[in-house]
Amino acid sequence: MKRIAIEEHCLTDYFLEYLEGRKEYPKLESVVDEEGQRRWRWWDSAGEFTYWLPEFVVNRYSEIGDSRLQYMDEAGVDIQVLSFNYNIDRLNAADALALTRKVNEKMAEAIKKYPDRFVGFTAVAPKDPKASADELERTVKQLGFKGTMILPHVNGEFIDNKKYWPIFERAAKLDVPVYIHPMFPPPERLQPYLEYPDLSGAMWGFGAEAGLAVMRLICSGIFDEYPNLTIILGHLGEAIPFWMWRLDNSMIKAVAHVPKGRRESKDPADIPLVNKLKRLPSEYFRDNFYVTTSGMMWQPALLCSELAIGADRILFAADYPFESSKEMVDFIESSAISEHDKEKVFHLNAERLLKL
Ligand SMILES: [Zn+2]
Numbered sequence: 001m002k003r004i005a006i007e008e009h010c011l012t013d014y015f016l017e018y019l020e021g022r023k024e025y026p027k028l029e030s031v032v033d034e035e036g037q038r039r040w041r042w043w044d045s046a047g048e049f050t051y052w053l054p055e056f057v058v059n060r061y062s063e064i065g066d067s068r069l070q071y072m073d074e075a076g077v078d079i080q081v082l083s084f085n086y087n088i089d090r091l092n093a094a095d096a097l098a099l100t101r102k103v104n105e106k107m108a109e110a111i112k113k114y115p116d117r118f119v120g121f122t123a124v125a126p127k128d129p130k131a132s133a134d135e136l137e138r139t140v141k142q143l144g145f146k147g148t149m150i151l152p153h154v155n156g157e158f159i160d161n162k163k164y165w166p167i168f169e170r171a172a173k174l175d176v177p178v179y180i181h182p183m184f185p186p187p188e189r190l191q192p193y194l195e196y197p198d199l200s201g202a203m204w205g206f207g208a209e210a211g212l213a214v215m216r217l218i219c220s221g222i223f224d225e226y227p228n229l230t231i232i233l234g235h236l237g238e239a240i241p242f243w244m245w246r247l248d249n250s251m252i253k254a255v256a257h258v259p260k261g262r263r264e265s266k267d268p269a270d271i272p273l274v275n276k277l278k279r280l281p282s283e284y285f286r287d288n289f290y291v292t293t294s295g296m297m298w299q300p301a302l303l304c305s306e307l308a309i310g311a312d313r314i315l316f317a318a319d320y321p322f323e324s325s326k327e328m329v330d331f332i333e334s335s336a337i338s339e340h341d342k343e344k345v346f347h348l349n350a351e352r353l354l355k356l
Contacts, residue, residue: 001343003329004119004350005072007179007234007294007317008080009061012106015086015099016062026090030055044090044184051184051201060321064110068320069117075325077318078347079116081354082107083149084123085181090155096125101135108143119354120145121179126154126164133170140174146354147171147232149179152213156186159213160220172226177290177353179232180213182206202295202322211238214289215247221277223284230288230353234317236301237291241308247281285309290353292317293345297331311341315349 019028027043038055053061060071064082072080084103088096100123107120122139124132132148139145148171150159159180171178185193185205193200214233223229233240240247255272262270274280286309293302294317305314316332318325332345350356 002078002347003076003316004079004081004347004356005077005318005320005325005328006081006232006315006350007181007292008082008320008325009085009322010064010068010082010103010107010110011058011061011084011086012064012103013062014102014106016058018099026087044087057321064106064118065113069114071320071325072117075318076329077325079119079356080320081119081121081146081350082110083121083179083181085149085151085183087151087183088123088125089127089151091125093125093127093131097128097131097135100125100132104135104139104143104145107145108139111144119356122148124148124150124167126150126159126167129164129166133166136167136170136176137174140176145176146356147176147179149181151181151183152209153183153186156188158216160216160222162220165222165225168222168226168229172229175228177230177232179234180210180217181234182210182238185209207235207238210234211240214238214240215281218281218284219273219277223288224278227288230290232290232292232315234292234294234296234319236293236296236305236314237285237289237309240285240289241291241305242301244282244285244308251281286313289313290315290349293328293332294319295323297323297328299335302332302335302337306337306341311337311344312349314345315353316346 019026025043029041030038031041032038040053040055040058041050042053043050060068084100088100103123111118111120120143122136122145124135126132136148150167152159168178184200190200193205199205210233251274255274258272265271290313291305291309292315318328332342
């Protein structure tokens with residue numbers, strides 16, 4: 001069975017060297033520990049947050065070529081959809097944009113060399129939304145890229161802010177999806193995590209940031225403005241499939257809590273959300289979203305997503321290089337979903353969505 005993995009990251013060797021060479025934040029440094037193992041320390045900005053990655057992960061992250069292909073072969077992955085998930089907006093807009101262009105060129109080289117193995121999601125720098133939209137269009141039209149990946153917030157500002165809508169507008173116009181990838185909370189939302197730093201990442205903070213960004217996007221009315229806008233979410237939907245009934249129910253019930261006379265108010269602050277949006281949250285989620293299996297190898301979560309949005313909306317992803325692609329393949333192969341649904345998850349849905 002063909003397998004297309006859709007949340008597979010690359011940093012490129014160029015970008016690694018660039019970060020390592022920086023004296024100021026954000027930067028990257030490597031340290032050899034007591035066991036002789038090299039570890040990479042990622043500094044997002046001064047005095048804030050750092051995280052560590054072992055050398056083998058960083059090597060996999062930065063390379064797009066023979067080692068990656070060998071890893072894919074061993075795991076049974078036919079195609080990786082390459083994406084850039086670094087918090088590039090820590091840099092100034094001009095540098096961020098110049099770097100994402102170089103990353104896109106590196107990805108394009110790999111895709112050209114191995115057209116049957118790699119597909120690209122455009123790296124963008126949302127701090128400059130118009131330039132990001134233009135870069136998306138350039139890479140889709142000239143290099144055959146199939147969508148883009150952005151983070152839930154731009155230095156703390158959630159992406160439903162209208163200044164970022166040009167990126168979504170262009171994606172809708174080009175009929176390509178936008179993958180919203182988790183990110184650490186920004187400094188102003190990090191405080192509740194600091195006593196338990198592990199909570200701020202994959203354990204909780206990633207999903208909390210991404211889930212809130214998506215709910216804000218739904219509430220913003222962006223899907224009424226661009227009805228064919230397609231969003232992809234990792235980790236089987238960042239918990240939203242589990243919440244869908246309660247999202248609708250709470251939104252509907254909230255109207256009854258507004259005093260009579262004010263429900264019909266023209267003051268935007270008074271208008272209940274249910275009257276501002278054309279549809280219910282679950283309806284947008286079913287029609288405008290896909291979820292992927294990245295980093296979530298748990299049967300109850302997979303079955304919940306399948307029951308909530310259907311197998312046509314679930315895509316296979318491993319989250320290379322942070323999770324094992326082989327374990328993710330084995331997880332889907334051994335899951336309780338039907339053989340035909342496995343075909344959908346492994347490749348049919350991706351082929352339809354990305355027009356492969
Ligand atoms: Zn990821």
